[in-house]
Amino acid sequence: MLPHLILTGLVGYVAAASLQTRATQDSTCPCGYLDSNGNVWRESSVSDFTAGTPTSVLQQAFAVETWGVQGTYQYRQNSADNVYNLNGALGMRTQGWSGSGPVYTSEVQSHRDDILYGTFRITAEIPTTPGVCFGFFTFYSNTQEADIEFLSADTNAAHTVHYTNQPGQTAGATETVTLGPNLQTSFNEHRIDWLPDVVNYYLNGGQTGSISIQVPDTPSFVLANVWSNGDPGWTQGPPTADAVATIQNIKLYFNSTSLSESDFNSACATAGRPASCQI
Template identity: 35%
Template sequence: MYSSTILPALCVGLAAAAPAMEQRQAGYAATTTWEFTGNTLPTGLTASTWQVDADKPGLLNHRFDAENVVVQDGAMLLTVPGGQQGQQTISSAEVATFSVLYGSVRVEAQLTEVAGVVNGFFFYESDSQEQDIEFVTDPESFSNKDSPSGGRELQYTNQATQGQEDTMKYGSAPSDITSAIHEYGIDWSPGSTKYYLDGELQYEFTTNVPTEPSAFLINNWVNGDPYWTLGPPKTDAVMKVTKITLAYNP
């Protein structure tokens, strides 16, 4: 289903107040809500078909294949197929919106439990114009071991611009992050990136805030890096998205 009306985003166990939602969206020129009925991607979402080559020895390439994005049973499923051990290029999944200049996005999703991938929500124009919410599924990843809890946490990052260091913080992940729907949000405005989980502000970054028109992307991928994804997964790693709401300036 494709809708250009302003609709409140709700997640399991959390009902965001309609007035607050309308106030958040009021500062933007348009709002689009995607829900997943039938068996095809709704208008305005595109399955990525491109390859990211490894930039360091020992890492894996990952290729986004459209067949790994499926709409069924009211959800969009992004899958990294299992059984790709020994391959240099790992088939992965990603979807993208049109480009916007500043926006407020909310995604209702259930992340994958299968170790060996990363699930991401992010605005992206280039490696120096990027702001992310990411979840690394393997507890043995050094990125998880380095977290405050020493376990799997959400990672919020504004990628470095103009020679700066990344702006990055860890945030606690819900205990049922891989078994229930939660709402992930980013508010991107001039000079500010705000990150939300289930309607609650987690962080506001005022450094490395992108300034170029960017698409919003959701992906599920692997590069084999012991400091990042590890993997590839032994079995299918499936990320489920049930709703996306994007308020934006075209």
């Protein structure tokens, strides 16, 4: 079977791990990126935190968030201090809460806000301290969002993950899946494949979920976070000790609304139409 392109009308430039500018196409993969399902994605943003200073690598593709919000329970404050270099990888944490004042959390958001469909992968060791949510997700708004979420209070021999096309209150928009064994003690690749008619979810290359309700259709960011607001029905906590995720890489392969399909095809033709890079 021939690979098939995921078309979005207008699609974008190739953003490579070598920090090329927004309008520069990656000459090593001018004909895109071929995934295991036969989809060809025209762009990439690969952040390997084990290959350099993690926070410097992060800044090439992601912004560290510093906003705060008062919820029903505790004030949540994202802090740049909670995104840091950790044992040759990227650390993200929620700080242990003293019992008063804000809960200091962490979040990173892609510089790209024009991503429309793709395959998004994060290799991480998720938090072990109860009382936080570790999330990896696409986001434009509360009704245009596809999530992978782990609750550290769910720790057991067969860990639970929550997959959602928001809002989660809609019937069929959420899947709660038992993965196992306990994923908090090893690095694993968690993956979202956002397609026009379905969002598929994966663990280490094997499909673990699929949701065709409320599939986002708006250009979006990609984010990761470790957070708590003390909600007893969700994050629980806040944690009394630091709750830390350790991230080895974030790999984004996608289409966007930044460059026309014809320009992508022209660049591929100019390069001699080499095979798409396999991912």
